[in-house]
Amino acid sequence: VPWYVPQKWFDQHPIDGIQMPPYLADDYSDIPEMSRRVNELTAMPTTKWAIETNQWKDIVQAYLACTTFVDAQVGKVLDALASSEHANNTIVILWSDHGYHVGEKNRFAKQALWDRATKMPLIIALQSSTTGKTCSRPVGLIDLYPTTLDLCGLPNNPNVDGHSLRPLLVDPP
Numbered sequence: 789v790p791w792y793v794p795q796k797w798f799d800q801h802p803i804d805g806i807q808m809p810p811y812l813a814d815d816y817s818d819i820p821e822m823s824r825r826v827n828e829l830t831a832m833p834t835t836k837w838a839i840e841t842n843q844w845k846d847i848v849q850a851y852l853a854c855t856t857f858v859d860a861q862v863g864k865v866l867d868a869l870a871s872s873e874h875a876n877n878t879i880v881i882l883w884s885d886h887g888y889h890v891g892e893k894n895r896f897a898k899q900a901l902w903d904r905a906t907k908m909p910l911i912i913a914l915q916s917s918t919t920g921k922t923c924s925r926p927v928g929l930i931d932l933y934p935t936t937l938d939l940c941g942l943p944n945n946p947n948v949d950g951h952s953l954r955p956l957l958v959d960p961p
Contacts, residue, residue: 797853809892835891849888880913923960
């Protein structure tokens with residue numbers, strides 16, 4: 789922060805078309821005092837500050853520009869893979885950490901105990917799989933290593949925790 793990418797990525801998100809995240813000035817009024825203290829980040833700007841300084845839309849635009857930029861780079865990698873000799877023998881596993889709050893809950897930060905901050909993308913693409921299936925079951929990153937071993941036909945490592953996600957790839961529901 790601040791987020792920097794070439795201007796063309798900002799241009800894809802015109803400031804006048806930005807849809808702002810939800811914000812309630814008294815959003816902490818219904819949570820216990822301990823939760824309020826855990827979520828205090830005095831070094832980070834607040835939504836109230838961003839509104840008062842007229843910077844909130846600029847911050848959201850920059851965040852959107854950066855995520856669009858990253859999406860495009862992932863696309864380049866996948867396009868290169870698809871046209872390579874490795875297209876039919878490569879497993880793609882894409883994940884990220886959770887994103888930023890960009891004004892929700894009066895915050896601009898990553899550290900949070902809110903539901904929004906506990907979710908992250910995880911995409912596993914097999915050359916033989918049907919595309920577009922979604923699994924809404926919770927999994928953990930601890931499961932990626934056992935999953936990779938299983939998908940590659942390698943023996944399980946009894947010294948690590950986690951479980952193969954193969955059953956969810958075969959039958960997502």
